[in-house]
Amino acid sequence: xxxxxxxxxxxxxxxxxxxxxxxxxxxxxxxxxxxxxxxxxxxxxxxxxxxxxxxxxxxxxxxxxxxxxxxxxxxxxxxxxxxxxxxxxxxxxxxxxxxxxxxxxxxxxxxxxxxxxxxxxxxxxxxxxxxxxxxxxxxxxxxxxxxxxx
Numbered sequence: 001x002x003x004x005x006x007x008x009x010x011x012x013x014x015x016x017x018x019x020x021x022x023x024x025x026x027x028x029x030x031x032x033x034x035x036x037x038x039x040x041x042x043x044x045x046x047x048x049x050x051x052x053x054x055x056x057x058x059x060x061x062x063x064x065x066x067x068x069x070x071x072x073x074x075x076x077x078x079x080x081x082x083x084x085x086x087x088x089x090x091x092x093x094x095x096x097x098x099x100x101x102x103x104x105x106x107x108x109x110x111x112x113x114x115x116x117x118x119x120x121x122x123x124x125x126x127x128x129x130x131x132x133x134x135x136x137x138x139x140x141x142x143x144x145x146x147x148x149x150x
Contacts, residue, residue: 052081052082053083055107060107060108060109060113062109068126071124076126078127080129082095084114086099086103087099
């Protein structure tokens with residue numbers, strides 16, 4: 001297989017993207033459309049963002065949802081949660097050595113908690129962002145024989 005001209009892989013990617021769009025909730029499709037019509041939406045002066053560690057600010061995702069009124073009082077429009085995905089404890093490179101890119105760290109809650117938080121934030125006019133650092137992952141066999149990989 002070569003890096004380029006792999007039409008089967010490209011077709012698979014297109015199919016996956018079409019399937020993801022078909023499954024996308026209607027409210028997110030409306031948001032997508034409004035942002036397409038206003039491509040500079042994120043550059044406006046009324047955009048105010050915050051980056052936070054969920055556990056340090058609120059404890060977990062459910063408790064963070066309870067703090068949405070406070071975030072609205074601060075005129076927040078963009079919330080970046082770090083690190084959020086399932087990681088090994090304690091050797092996790094500050095939370096960025098992810099062991100499961102499809103799961104929230106159980107210490108913070110569940111995928112359902114994250115979905116509920118995202119919906120509540122969206123209703124409050126706050127966009128949610130999370131990191132997905134795909135080049136940093138926890139690989140247990142490597143960590144077991146190479147101390148620097150821990």
